[in-house]
Structures are given as structure tokens and as C-alpha cells.
Amino acid sequence: MSISKPLLRLGPTVAAAAALALMPAGPAAADGISVSTTGNTVSVSTTACTQINGHWGTASLLSGGQANFSQGRQVALSGTSSGQSAAWSNVGAGTYTVIVVCSNGSTAGTQSVVVSPTPSPSASPTASPSRGVMGGVGGGSKDYGTVTAVAGGTLVGAGVLGTVLYLRRRNTARPTHL
Template sequence: MRTTQPLLRSCLTSTAAAALPLALAAPANAESGISVSTTGSTVSVTTSACTTIDANGTFGRASLLAGGQTNFSQGRQATLTGTSSSQSAAFANVSPGTFTVTVVCNNGTTAGTQSIIVSGTATPTRTPTSTPTPTRSVTASPSPTRGVMGGFGGTAEDYRTLTLVGGGVLVVTGLGATVWYLRRRAKPHRL
């Protein structure tokens, strides 16, 4: 009976299943000169490839391309700012989906292109309108200071010390009766 073939297949399947999330988690175009990240509905891109600054103090532009957009000018654009060693741009309120970020430096070279999945939701920019508050008012009766008071149909009275003594007598009587019954039952019966 040969069991090596099914065992080998299950090992290969398990290895492939374990490696798949790692392959999907790796950033696309890892050799790209840009790094793209997302926090909630904000997409950020950083690079160090754009070292030439223009008269406006920017290093280039980044474009956020949605599905179906293929040209740099079709996407949402942001200006790269920072220093000659590190430049960055951010896109706020990005709706969930898969996007491609492309960075073009001032000298016209493409620093890199990378895909990213945004799972956060965009934060609303308008404030909600106020809703009218109900005008019905409810008055609460004061709660008893010592817990719930009992009685027959509203005849509850608090006798303070007398109530405590009476309750204590009932508890002691109940305990005494229980002990008497259990001791009586434990003795052997004589006929």
C-alpha cells in the first residue's frame, strides 16, 4: 500500500497555501524607487529618487490611479515635498479599492509605480444636521436609600431595628431547624 503520494501532495499543498499570503503581502514592484502605505483612508508615498527641486519648492508629483485609469494625468495628483534625501506626498479620503501610485520627478523621470489596496473608508467631510430633541419630560421618583422595600399593596413601612431583629430571628430559627433535622436523620433508628 503506497501512502507516499497522498502525503507528498498534502505537504506540497500545505506549503503552497502557507506561502500564498506571504506572496500577496509583499509589495508589488518591490524594486521600485517608491514606498506606498495606507492608514485608514489615507495613502502615503515616499521616495528618495527625486532630488531636483523646482522654483515652487517641490520635487515632483505623485498620481493615484483608480481602476481603468492608465495615464498619469488621469489620476488624483499630489505634490512631492520634503528634502533632497526624502520626498513624500499623501492622498486623503481615498475610497476603498485597488489603486496604482506613480511618482514622476521634476526632471521627467519616473521614480516608480506601485499598487496598493485601500480597505479603510473615507471620513465624511460634512457635519450631520442636528435632530430635534423630544420635548416629553419624565420625572423620576426618588429611589429608596436602603434598597427595595416590600409590603402588601403599598403598605411598606421601614421599622429599622425591629425589622432587622425580626429577620435575624427568622434566619436563626431556620438554621436551627435545619441542624436539628439533619442531626436527627443521622442517628440510627431504634425499634
């Protein structure tokens, strides 16, 4: 069986593309730091810093127009020797630069991050059924606890027992005709 040369040349390219496709996607890492966003919270993590006098270092979040570390929103790093992190909440939409400086003065890394605007919640629901009534669970999903379940079971049991006794008594009180 003969394999053509163009197919042999294509093999390594396909293998490389498949390997890239299988690599996990995650937060982008640059210069020893990893920056991610969740809603309006920006987080940074690193393993580059060492603890000196009880401090790992400081991270700064710079917005547009801020040029150096001291102008940004600064947060102390926390963590362990296996990893340190910091986070900023209530960050408005825009492009920011995150800089991490370790307690020994070295820069662990610098990375840009984009915070997307969060949609504002609507004041009241506007959905209405086009035909009929909208169905749903309603109040039927509330968990009342063990005491309520036992009390309800007792009432159901008493009702069943009362019905059985009534029907039995009614059947024995009737005279039978042959």
C-alpha cells in the first residue's frame, strides 16, 4: 500500500492542531501571574512571591490613564508558599492592568484584563403568558421539616383508620337477606 507524500506532510500539522484543541482553556497567564474575571470581580494569582516579614507582596489594579503601580487600587497578597492571590470587587466595565510586586520588590508580572459590563436587572418581570395560565411549582416546594411531615402522616393515618372502622361497622350493622 502506498501513501502519498502530501498526506505524510499533512500528518504533523493535523497532530499539532489536535493537541492544541485538547489543551484546557483557562485564565490567561503572563509573566508568572494569572488574571481572571467573574462578573465585576477581578482576581490575580501567582506562585512567584516568597513571604518576607509576614507579607507576600501587593497587587495593583490600574485603570486607563494610570501609569504606575502606586496609582492603582492596591490589595495585599494572601496565600501560602504554593500560591498567592488577591481580588478586587465592584470593578466597573473597562480595560485594566494588573501588576503584582512581591515583598522583595521584584515584579511577578503585569497583565491586561477586560471587564465586561454586567446587565442591569429589570425592575419587574415583563413576561406574560400568550395563552392560558403560566404553570410552575409555586409554594409547593417549601420544606416544612420532620415535625410537620410526622404530623401530616399521623393525620392521614387517622383518616384512613377512621374510614376503615366506619365501613366495617356499617357492614356489620346491616342485616343480610337471603
